[in-house]
Amino acid sequence: MAPSVTAAGYRLISYSQLGQFDSDGPDCEGAEAEYTIAKFGADVLEVLDVAALSYQIVLTKADQVPARELAACVSATAAALAKHPAAYPELITSSSRGGAGIPELRAAIARLLAERAD
Numbered sequence: 001m002a003p004s005v006t007a008a009g010y011r012l013i014s015y016s017q018l019g020q021f022d023s024d025g026p027d028c029e030g031a032e033a034e035y036t037i038a039k040f041g042a043d044v045l046e047v048l049d050v051a052a053l054s055y056q057i058v059l060t061k062a063d064q065v066p067a068r069e070l071a072a073c074v075s076a077t078a079a080a081l082a083k084h085p086a087a088y089p090e091l092i093t094s095s096s097r098g099g100a101g102i103p104e105l106r107a108a109i110a111r112l113l114a115e116r117a118d
Contacts, residue, residue, distance in 0.1 A: 002014055011053075013047060013048075013051060013053070015043075015044055015047055042080075045080075045084050045087065046084075048084075048086050048087075049084050049085055049086045049087075051086075052086060053086055054086050054087075054088060055086060055087060055088065056087070056088035056090070056091065056092065056108060057077060057081060057087065057088075057091040057092070058091065058092045058093075058094055058101075058105060059073065059074065059077065059091060059092070059093045059094070060094050060095075060096070061095065062093040062094055062095045062100060062101060063095035063097055063098050063100065064095075070093065074091065074093060077091055078091060092104050092105050092108060
């Protein structure tokens with residue numbers, strides 16, 4: 001897929017988890033247990049920051065998390081994003097089942113397309 005994306009003129013960064021596909025994986029025994037999805041996410045954000053690519057976080061499946069847990073996750077994620085220069089400061093929570101956040105997501109995509117059209 002990457003060749004067709006780049007041939008269409010888009011910039012592509014492909015990131016795989018340690019030990020996946022072309023990467024050699026962790027250097028020391030037991031390191032796999034320390035490489036969590038949270039660590040993977042933090043690594044991806046760092047790559048985007050270094051590449052100076054702006055991004056906005058969308059937390060999906062918001063309907064599957066109790067409201068108190070979702071609020072805590074949104075707060076922690078927003079605090080973490082404040083440390084990333086390329087991150088859009090507002091995040092979106094969405095649920096495709098109930099439709100929550102979908103209008104906001106569509107508006108964010110429309111805003112991005114409008115900015116790119118200029």
